[in-house]
Amino acid sequence: MTDVALPARAVPRRPRSRGLAAFLRNRAAVAGAVVVALFVAVAVLAPLIAPYDPLKTNFLLIRKAPSAAHWFGTDDLGRDILSRLVFGARASLLAGCISVAIALGIGVPVGLVSGYFGRWIDAVLSRVVEALLSCPFLVLAIALGAFLGPSLGNAMIAIGLSAMPIFARLTRGQVLAVKAEDYIEGARAIGLPDRWIILRYVLPNALAPIVVQATLAIAGAIIAEASLSFLGLGQQPPAPSWGSMLNTAKNFLDAAPWMSISPGAAIFAAVLGFNLLGDGLRDALDPKEG
Amino acid sequence: MLSFIARRLALAIPTLVLVSLFTFSLQKLLPGDPVLALAGEERSPETLAMLRHKYHLDDPAPVQYLHWIGGVLHGDLGVSLKTEQPVTQMIGQKLPITVELAVLAMGIALLIGIPAGVIAAVRKGTATDLAANVVALAGISVPSFWLGVLMILLFAVKLHWLPASGFAPLWEDPLQNLRTLLMPSLVIGAALSASLMRHTRGAMLAVLRADYIRTARAKGLLSPAVILKHAFRNALVPIVTLVTLLFGELIGGAVLTEQVFTIPGFGKMIVDAVFTRDYAVVQGVVLCVACAFVGLNLLADVLYVLINPRMRASS
Numbered sequence: 001m002t003d004v005a006l007p008a009r010a011v012p013r014r015p016r017s018r019g020l021a022a023f024l025r026n027r028a029a030v031a032g033a034v035v036v037a038l039f040v041a042v043a044v045l046a047p048l049i050a051p052y053d054p055l056k057t058n059f060l061l062i063r064k065a066p067s068a069a070h071w072f073g074t075d076d077l078g079r080d081i082l083s084r085l086v087f088g089a090r091a092s093l094l095a096g097c098i099s100v101a102i103a104l105g106i107g108v109p110v111g112l113v114s115g116y117f118g119r120w121i122d123a124v125l126s127r128v129v130e131a132l133l134s135c136p137f138l139v140l141a142i143a144l145g146a147f148l149g150p151s152l153g154n155a156m157i158a159i160g161l162s163a164m165p166i167f168a169r170l171t172r173g174q175v176l177a178v179k180a181e182d183y184i185e186g187a188r189a190i191g192l193p194d195r196w197i198i199l200r201y202v203l204p205n206a207l208a209p210i211v212v213q214a215t216l217a218i219a220g221a222i223i224a225e226a227s228l229s230f231l232g233l234g235q236q237p238p239a240p241s242w243g244s245m246l247n248t249a250k251n252f253l254d255a256a257p258w259m260s261i262s263p264g265a266a267i268f269a270a271v272l273g274f275n276l277l278g279d280g281l282r283d284a285l286d287p288k289e290g
Numbered sequence: 291m292l293s294f295i296a297r298r299l300a301l302a303i304p305t306l307v308l309v310s311l312f313t314f315s316l317q318k319l320l321p322g323d324p325v326l327a328l329a330g331e332e333r334s335p336e337t338l339a340m341l342r343h344k345y346h347l348d349d350p351a352p353v354q355y356l357h358w359i360g361g362v363l364h365g366d367l368g369v370s371l372k373t374e375q376p377v378t379q380m381i382g383q384k385l386p387i388t389v390e391l392a393v394l395a396m397g398i399a400l401l402i403g404i405p406a407g408v409i410a411a412v413r414k415g416t417a418t419d420l421a422a423n424v425v426a427l428a429g430i431s432v433p434s435f436w437l438g439v440l441m442i443l444l445f446a447v448k449l450h451w452l453p454a455s456g457f458a459p460l461w462e463d464p465l466q467n468l469r470t471l472l473m474p475s476l477v478i479g480a481a482l483s484a485s486l487m488r489h490t491r492g493a494m495l496a497v498l499r500a501d502y503i504r505t506a507r508a509k510g511l512l513s514p515a516v517i518l519k520h521a522f523r524n525a526l527v528p529i530v531t532l533v534t535l536l537f538g539e540l541i542g543g544a545v546l547t548e549q550v551f552t553i554p555g556f557g558k559m560i561v562d563a564v565f566t567r568d569y570a571v572v573q574g575v576v577l578c579v580a581c582a583f584v585g586l587n588l589l590a591d592v593l594y595v596l597i598n599p600r601m602r603a604s605s
Contacts, residue, residue: 128308131309135579135583136541137542138546139538139541140576227435227546230435231549232565246435253439267433268428268432271433
């Protein structure tokens with residue numbers, strides 16, 4: 001950056017790079033990032049990776065055990081399980097990301113407004129958030145899924161709405177902490193508009209725990225999508241999804257146990273990846289925990 | 291203390307009203323006219339009007355809500371559209387099964403999660419701590435229905451030790467009842483003990499960092515007895531709140547595992563109701579679960595004050 005050679009100590013390390021260094025030192029977190037990157041690559045490159053067409057049925061290949069031609073075996077309609085797993089990664093990751101985006105998109109603004117303005121707005125919004133929080137996540141998602149109708153899109157909406165109150169509450173708490181800082185008082189004193197203060201000063205300083213929670217929420221949303229699909233409320237056949245593959249597989253536990261091993265292992269690995277990443281981010285961004 | 295409980299109760303009322311409003315408006319999300327579904331083949335305008343009047347669907351929405359909530363307050367959650375049984379009665383039949391499952395699962399979780407968390411915190415940074423953390427991370431990442439399927443594959447299909455399904459009521463065949471509930475409660479218990487272990491470890495670490503523990507340690511006092519007497523007692527405060535909050539996870543776990551092991555409980559009732567489009571049952575269940583959760587939150591707050599002397603003084 002500069003031609004003048006400075007003694008190493010004179011270059012102040014920015015907090016962000018310190019966080020990055022802490023993150024890279026955390027081997028579990030790096031492993032999580034690698035797993036997540038791997039699943040993203042599989043989902044994006046699915047047509048190139050999958051050995052067969054995930055929807056092509058073959059009545060000569062019904063419920064064949066794993067072999068060289070079909071690494072994870074075939075299912076009850078003779079479809080290649082590996083190819084269905086590869087394409088199923090798309091449904092899972094998409095569901096994970098979109099539902100968390102919905103949760104963030106509603107929850108964070110609600111939390112910002114509630115925490116920043118306080119008074120009656122806060123009282124009303126807090127009651128609504130609390131009421132939503134008082135229904136267990138999965139029950140709320142199932143009920144919403146039931147009334148909206150079974151489909152992957154509706155499952156995402158249901159999961160997103162069910163996860164929203166957590167972000168609203170978290171953001172509100174962060175805003176209350178940040179609001180007490182001198183620089184916010186200063187910004188108010190010089191008459192900056194509220195919208196500007198919220199977006200320019202409050203949000204960036206409240207962001208770290210929200211990012212951590214979002215990563216962990218993706219893990220939760222992937223399990224939730226798989227659960228809804230397992231119950232038949234998510235991805236509809238014949239499109240592949242890990243949860244719905246398990247739903248079919250549970251009818252053939254005796255005859256074709258391989259059908260239920262690999263889809264569950266895929267969910268487990270993806271969720272573990274996001275959980276490791278989230279835990280690592282928390283350790284790196286928040287020195288208090290540990 | 292009493293005034294604290296009264297204040298806390300007063301705060302729960304608006305929450306409950308909102309919960310009931312949400313539950314009520316769920317049915318407004320439904321596409322189409324419910325009367326058309328009720329009428330079936332016979333769709334003469336007179337029948338439709340009659341049905342609409344019978345189910346108060348010709349009233350404006352606020353009136354419909356008041357009518358519905360009035361019934362709810364009298365313990366009337368409506369009638370199942372499929373079995374024509376009162377929803378309250380259905381819930382009363384199914385709930386004990388799930389409560390038994392939940393008690394077993396919670397017992398397993400407490401027996402594994404809390405000791406594991408305490409030991410991991412005391413031995414922070416050792417191989418024991420690492421092992422406990424890895425197992426707990428796996429526990430929160432594994433989908434419970436898959437764990438159930440794996441257990442069926444191992445213990446029922448392969449080893450023939452336990453039945454994969456075939457639930458029997460406790461009072462009819464206690465042994466068979468226990469044999470069919472063992473795997474499901476282990477499945478739910480595994481997920482719960484993983485969360486419990488992580489939180490217990492965190493709470494214990496926070497306490498172990500405190501000055502009075504450092505003093506005890508400096509005096510050479512850190513025997514297991516001191517850990518239990520001084521540290522664990524203080525760590526218990528956040529843990530007790532958590533145990534009540536694990537209720538949501540417990541219900542979610544019950545919905546999925548009852549489906550896997552075909553146990554005719556509360557969780558399976560929700561799923562069956564969803565598939566038969568029995569909306570009165572879904573609504574009743576959601577309302578019931580949410581009220582239980584609000585009640586538990588209240589209980590958690592009261593317990594929190596009761597076991598924490600500092601809070602007791604200030605309230």
